[in-house]
Amino acid sequence: xxxxxxxxxxxxxxxxxxxxxxxxxxxxxxxxxxxxxxxxxxxxxxxxxxxxxxxxxxxxxxxxxxxxxxxxxxxxxxxxxxxxxxxxxxxxxxxxxxxxxxxxxxxxxxxxxxxxxxxxxxxxxxxxxxxxxxxxxxxxxxxxxxxxxxxxxxxxxxxxxxxxxxxxxxxxxxxxxxxxxxxxxxxxxxxxxxxxxxxxxxxxxxxxxxxxxxxxxxxxxxxxxxxxxxxxxxxxxxxxxxxxxxxxxxxxxxxxxxxxxxxxxxxxxxxxxxxx
Amino acid sequence: xxxxxxxxxxxxxxxxxxxxxxxxxxxxxxxxxxxxxxxxxxxxxxxxxxxxxxxxxxxxxxxxxxxxxxxxxxxxxxxxxxxxxxxxxxxxxxxxxxxxxxxxxxxxxxxxxxxxxxxxxxxxxxxxxxxxxxxxxxxxxxxxxxxxxxxxxxxxxxxxxxxxxxxxxxxxxxxxxxxxxxxxxxxxxxxxxxxxxxxxxxxxxxxxxxxxxxxxxxxxxxxxxxxxxxxxxxxxxxxxxxxxxxxxxxxxxxxxxxxxxxxxxxxxxxxxxxxxxxxxxxxxxxxxxxxxxxxxxxxxxxxxxxxxxxxxxxxxxxxxxxxxxxxxxxxxxxxxxxxxxxxxxxxxxxxxxxxxxxxxxxxxxxxxxxxxxxxxxxxxxxxxxxxxxxxxxxxxxxxxxxxxxxxxxxxxxxxxxxxxxxxxxxxxxxxxxxxxxxxxxxxxxxxxxxxxxxxxxxxxxxxxxxxxxxxxxxxxxxxxxxxxxxxxxxxxxxxxxxxxxxxxxxxxxxxxxxxxxxxxxxxxxxxxxxxxxxxxxxxxxxxxxxxxxxxxxxxxxxxxxxxxxxxx
Numbered sequence: 001x002x003x004x005x006x007x008x009x010x011x012x013x014x015x016x017x018x019x020x021x022x023x024x025x026x027x028x029x030x031x032x033x034x035x036x037x038x039x040x041x042x043x044x045x046x047x048x049x050x051x052x053x054x055x056x057x058x059x060x061x062x063x064x065x066x067x068x069x070x071x072x073x074x075x076x077x078x079x080x081x082x083x084x085x086x087x088x089x090x091x092x093x094x095x096x097x098x099x100x101x102x103x104x105x106x107x108x109x110x111x112x113x114x115x116x117x118x119x120x121x122x123x124x125x126x127x128x129x130x131x132x133x134x135x136x137x138x139x140x141x142x143x144x145x146x147x148x149x150x151x152x153x154x155x156x157x158x159x160x161x162x163x164x165x166x167x168x169x170x171x172x173x174x175x176x177x178x179x180x181x182x183x184x185x186x187x188x189x190x191x192x193x194x195x196x197x198x199x200x201x202x203x204x205x206x207x208x209x210x211x212x213x214x215x216x217x218x219x220x221x222x223x224x225x226x227x228x229x230x231x232x233x234x235x236x237x238x239x240x241x242x243x244x245x246x247x248x249x250x251x252x253x254x255x256x257x258x259x260x261x262x263x264x265x266x267x268x269x270x271x272x273x274x275x276x
Numbered sequence: 277x278x279x280x281x282x283x284x285x286x287x288x289x290x291x292x293x294x295x296x297x298x299x300x301x302x303x304x305x306x307x308x309x310x311x312x313x314x315x316x317x318x319x320x321x322x323x324x325x326x327x328x329x330x331x332x333x334x335x336x337x338x339x340x341x342x343x344x345x346x347x348x349x350x351x352x353x354x355x356x357x358x359x360x361x362x363x364x365x366x367x368x369x370x371x372x373x374x375x376x377x378x379x380x381x382x383x384x385x386x387x388x389x390x391x392x393x394x395x396x397x398x399x400x401x402x403x404x405x406x407x408x409x410x411x412x413x414x415x416x417x418x419x420x421x422x423x424x425x426x427x428x429x430x431x432x433x434x435x436x437x438x439x440x441x442x443x444x445x446x447x448x449x450x451x452x453x454x455x456x457x458x459x460x461x462x463x464x465x466x467x468x469x470x471x472x473x474x475x476x477x478x479x480x481x482x483x484x485x486x487x488x489x490x491x492x493x494x495x496x497x498x499x500x501x502x503x504x505x506x507x508x509x510x511x512x513x514x515x516x517x518x519x520x521x522x523x524x525x526x527x528x529x530x531x532x533x534x535x536x537x538x539x540x541x542x543x544x545x546x547x548x549x550x551x552x553x554x555x556x557x558x559x560x561x562x563x564x565x566x567x568x569x570x571x572x573x574x575x576x577x578x579x580x581x582x583x584x585x586x587x588x589x590x591x592x593x594x595x596x597x598x599x600x601x602x603x604x605x606x607x608x609x610x611x612x613x614x615x616x617x618x619x620x621x622x623x624x625x626x627x628x629x630x631x632x633x634x635x636x637x638x639x640x641x642x643x644x645x646x647x648x649x650x651x652x653x654x655x656x657x658x659x660x661x662x663x664x665x666x667x668x669x670x671x672x673x674x675x676x677x678x679x680x681x682x683x684x685x686x687x688x689x690x691x692x693x694x695x696x697x698x699x700x701x702x703x704x705x706x707x708x709x710x711x712x713x714x715x716x717x718x719x720x721x722x723x724x725x726x727x728x729x730x731x732x733x734x735x736x737x738x739x740x741x742x743x744x745x746x747x748x749x750x751x752x753x754x755x756x757x758x759x760x761x762x763x764x765x766x767x768x769x770x771x772x773x774x775x776x777x778x779x780x781x782x783x784x785x786x787x788x789x790x791x792x793x794x795x796x797x798x799x800x801x802x803x804x805x806x807x808x809x810x811x812x813x814x815x816x817x818x819x820x821x822x823x824x825x826x827x828x829x830x831x832x833x834x835x836x837x838x839x840x841x842x843x844x
Contacts (some may be wrong), residue, residue: 007567100653176663177664179647182647183625184677184728185648185651195734203676207663207664216376221368223376224336224357225357226435227390230390231391234389235398237388239395252470
């Protein structure tokens with residue numbers, strides 16, 4: 001079968017060797033750092049660092065490419081929306097105004113505005129690869145175990161893990177159904193008009209939903225028959241003890257987080273301002 | 277006195293959503309260490325019985341219970357599904373659906389995890405259980421990468437770690453190829469004999485289960501137990517025939533030959549069968565029947581030439597496969613799970629492109645045709661009707677193929693009605709699809725392909741999971757279509773299906789075509805049977821045991837005679 005996107009694959013890399021809990025803690029620290037700051041230097045460093053981490057993980061870009069591009073579209077929409085609703089956000093933040101040219105009516109492109117949008121964009125870029133990497137490089141069961149470790153109910157952890165695990169299955173199912181529908185003459189290829197394609201894709205959605213419901217029914221039966229949910233606690237076959245490398249990874253990200261907070265506090269502001 | 281482990285006393289059950297009870301006054305006692313088979317047609321209530329034993333009833337599927345059901349002496353109503361899971365281990369029908377863990381080891385451990393067994397001990401128990409079912413070398417692989425038989429071993433190990441003293445199997449053979457099914461039955465037998473666990477099997481493939489000794493067979497019909505007897509007794513009675521359960525083929529053959537089946541014959545197993553008394557009648561029957569010559573049209577409708585194909589960078593899924601299909605033929609493509617059967621259909625329909633080789637339709641290369649263009653000539657019916665049905669009403673569903681082709685409304689109506697009549701669905705034309713049975717849904721999917729008027733129809737496992745009655749219904753309908761001139765290709769691992777209905781079988785193994793011959797020849801060729809994970813038909817064994825001159829010929833004559841009798 002074709003490799004499915006966002007599927008967890010066993011790869012021998014330092015990233016994969018970290019325990020699920022480590023990866024989760026690292027992801028949280030990373031996200032906090034990225035959310036907290038608009039400092040171009042920190043964000044820029046994080047983008048480069050995330051690319052390096054991605055390389056180390058040996059995960060192929062192809063595996064996340066679809067979702068990656070999908071998020072890029074949202075990034076674009078986000079940027080445009082900010083500009084439409086608040087064209088002078090950058091001016092407000094950086095307290096100077098350098099007009100480049102007027103687009104239409106009250107919309108004028110400013111240096112500050114452009115710089116602000118650049119920051120938003122690299123913010124996205126600093127976080128997307130890491131978040132996606134987390135999804136494809138964390139064994140879903142270990143992920144469930146680690147959620148449980150940081151105090152979340154194992155039932156919630158397990159539902160998340162099972163959802164993650166079914167991503168490839170649902171993709172296979174989707175492909176099969178789409179083949180069957182195409183064979184009946186429902187055109188989903190690029191030859192058909194976009195409106196038709198959207199209309200036609202409902203003919204895949206219906207069977208997909210029904211077969212997914214059937215799947216959920218079977219698996220929940222199987223789980224109950226094997227005593228899932230019996231006790232308040234459970235143990236984990238695939239749970240792993242923390243090793244040195246786990247502490248090292250967490251420490252590294254903690255340092256990054258603290259530096260970022262320190263810089264923010266020192267500057268008294270989340271933004272790096274090149275205009276003053 | 278043996279210990280009672282399962283005891284139904286006047287047990288009745290009515291699902292909350294249904295008007296009538298599914299089980300009526302069930303009285304059944306199963307003793308420790310017994311091996312019991314529960315058979316019955318679809319909807320007879322046999323799965324309800326198994327759900328009552330493992331606790332899905334009443335804890336998951338609610339309804340009204342009267343009477344009593346005791347497991348290990350305890351009333352199930354007063355327990356919980358978790359307590360029951362410590363006594364009853366259930367292996368569900370669909371091996372893919374029941375995998376929870378990401379690796380084999382983790383899946384086997386699932387019950388232990390929920391019981392809070394400490395990790396070190398858990399790993400030990402898992403290893404032990406895996407060893408019993410012979411899967412201990414694959415603990416780290418993903419269950420989805422295993423073969424059908426291995427998957428089942430994993431599910432089995434998963435219930436064995438729980439130390440339950442009752443093992444319940446829900447249609448264990450449904451998705452296995454014949455040889456793997458045979459091994460599965462052997463394994464269940466071994467566990468039953470060595471561990472003194474009580475085994476309850478729910479299955480309608482009677483002949484395959486009979487391969488190893490059974491203590492009793494319980495026949496269920498309309499929510500009642502109508503027979504509870506040892507295999508010999510049951511096979512001598514006429515009850516199987518009456519309830520629409522397929523009797524073993526060798527029994528049918530003996531009946532055709534005019535032998536009386538009684539317990540002296542020991543009919544429970546082809547190997548235990550006391551054949552001496554029947555030898556003469558079998559011989560006479562053999563001499564009196566003749567093989568029928570089926571005429572094949574010369575015109576070739578579909579041809580595959582040296583097809584090679586692989587998914588991504590793996591090894592070839594299909595390696596240099598060539599065959600021809602004649603117009604009006606009914607051909608089956610057989611082989612073990614993963615032999616490349618489904619891939620062939622996907623290539624023919626254009627879902628994937630072969631990387632070398634040609635597919636010719638009436639002599640024309642169709643490499644450049646789109647999926648939609650091919651669909652006008654070659655229809656494909658998938659195994660699971662739920663994957664194909666996308667509308668809520670029967671009429672809409674069948675009309676869909678014409679609508680997207682822009683056929684005028686008037687014409688659509690006429691053609692849909694005509695197709696529905698052919699498929700025996702005309703009376704239900706205004707019904708919602710959700711009101712149909714699985715077999716009827718299957719018909720709807722065939723109708724929705726048929727309406728496009730393809731000359732060839734490919735059916736993927738058309739009868740999977742069907743009891744004998746529905747199986748016959750579906751197959752007779754398909755033969756009917758075939759007689760109207762539609763060429764039919766069936767992909768299957770059901771040996772009965774291939775033997776009874778198709779004239780020719782193409783055998784695939786590991787992506788290579790092994791044989792292309794009559795079904796009777798395929799199922800009597802030991803080398804091919806072994807290589808393709810098939811199972812030799814019991815008819816052949818019967819003929820050998822009876823010292824018939826030409827066992828192969830006997831099988832062929834039986835099939836021809838059988839078809840004549842059943843008029844198909």
